[in-house]
Amino acid sequence: MENKIIEKDFGDLALNMGPQHPSTHGVFRLKLHLEGEKINRVESYLGYLHRGVEKLTENLDYDMIPPVLERDDYLSPTSNSLGFINTIEEMCNIEVPKRASYLRVLIAELQRISSHLVALGTYGLDLGGALGGGASLFLYCFREREKILDVLEVITGTRFHTNMNQVGGVRYDVNDESLNKIKDLINYLKPKLNEYYNVISNDEIFMKRTKNIGIITKELVMSSGGSGPVARGSGINYDIRKNNSYEIYDELSFEIPIGKNGDSYDRTMVRMRETIESIKIIEQILEKLPEGALCSRKPLKSAKLLKPPKGSHYKAIESPRGELGFFIVSDGTSMPYRMKIRAPSFSNLSIVEKLLPETYIADAVVILGSLDPVFGDVDR
């Protein structure tokens, strides 16, 4: 009813933001109904990057699935395979050697930093444009990320889709040379990340653009299943690394950064403080890294030999974007009967339709960027 009145009086301009738009962080379409600069109504359209990963896994043996899943959330590949492998290991009761578990967390935390750096850099592009200060922030973030990828290459031979994790352990070991490289990286990153945090958190224009913009209340997060920095930015102390610890996170000491107001500023700050916490985690891993085997399973002659017992299991881990869960139904064969990925970006993105009305076009970009969706993860 209200919409009709608006169209009659002012005319309501429908603007398609996406699927090809510089700042939708992928192929996402927002249909904005505008009244001047103000957004009245929003419709969002998903599915432009749907690759059918869940269906694809039904025809793959369990050992073949992790490399496929790493293409899912393409900014933090390791956390995908880590979540899946954790689920399988719980289903089959496979023990993981301590050293392997430490190495898994090491790679996961390195990629958490790299993912948050991409989030911050692209957020700069959203705020400041590709031809301005935003581009400077973007390029600095990518310079640091490049260093992380170089170290990943030294450890695993691959820059990005590391294939580090396998059921029962890890594939690649670290030696003194690669440990030294990691130490150098940490010494390099520590002052840089602190510097970026100090610069960005006190930037006048940054605060003007993000404070009190896109406030997500606790209730809204709870009702829509938001997690990760989106939930923590709203003041919800929920991090699976602490709350429902997996791997060796319970042996490490780190803090969970939490925001107050739940606005875009808090979400960004939570992400930036998380990178600093990740550095602490990596330092502890380098100190504590035990000697031992890399994998508890013997090399298999065929991938068909891994058969979880009949039944279903759900296990979630904390990816850089939030609760990444895997629900696997096994019928006792070497392939899953059904797998469902609980993608954090998908739940976080569902808040967008409720946030955007009554804001300006410029805010739409800021709010969308602060949720940090990855469309490989949303559409799967």
Next chain:
Amino acid sequence: MNLFIDFVTPIFLTISILILIVAYLVWLERKVAAKMQSRIGPYLVGKPHGLLQPLADALKLMLKDDSSPKNSDRLLFNFGPIWVMVVSLASFALLPFVFENQMIKTNLALMLFIAISSLIIVGIFIAGWSSNNKFALISVIRIIAQIISYEIPLIISLLIPCIIIGSLGFIEIINYQQTTWFIFYPVIGQIAFILFFISSLAEGNRIPFDLSEAESELVSGYTTEYSGIKFALFYLAEYVHLFGISVLGSIIFLGGPSGIFFTSNFLIVFKALLLFTIVLFVRWSFFRIRIDQLLKFNWNNLIPISFVLLLISCLLKYYMDLVI
């Protein structure tokens, strides 16, 4: 024959030199930006340091296929970039920096300069309207609101030196500043310069005020549908306009050709380049602010300050005249 030598040659020379300068301003900008972002910038096209890059870019844009959207108003669509380019070049006829004197000799040069250069907005509006694109439309609405509001503090900040000096002609302004540049005029000079700097950033569509082509929101603003040589004209016009404003700043606030050791018209361009580089530093280190914050900043802060300053300088001038 006389007409040709007296009239056409200086125009032709001015335009060609100007376009060359502006092409290399783009190169300078890319190099400065690269330094600020710890990159190298243009390097390979024309060693050393990609000095032929502007020519290569211009050639590429000229050879591109000329296209216009299906439902656009073709006449206006083609007319927009031409208008913008012509107007931004025309304002240089008044600036006394290429030859000994400006081409048009008038004692209202400053007023005319502002009047001509504010006509650019008409071309931008034509371009955005005729593209038949929603992004271009919103961008045009933004830029009109922005330029109309920022024109006021810009003009007032330029009027303050004129009131104290007592003339609107560039020659008189330059002569007055042979002893002290206006930027060193106690209190009023500095505030006026800051006002001028901020509002000319908004006039020249630079970050943090480049809302008309906010590419994260509006794809590319009013140039969304333009490509090839037409886009190049917009791009060139933007830099010509910005360079024109830098020259204006160097004449009115930085003393024009008068230097510490020698006096030369070369110094006008040098000071303008200095101003331009400061604009570059601002551009590559700030985020963009929102349109409502931009307008609020103008109407709440800049305009009251500029009017108070104008009143003070009028009273000062009146008092000085009484004393003399």
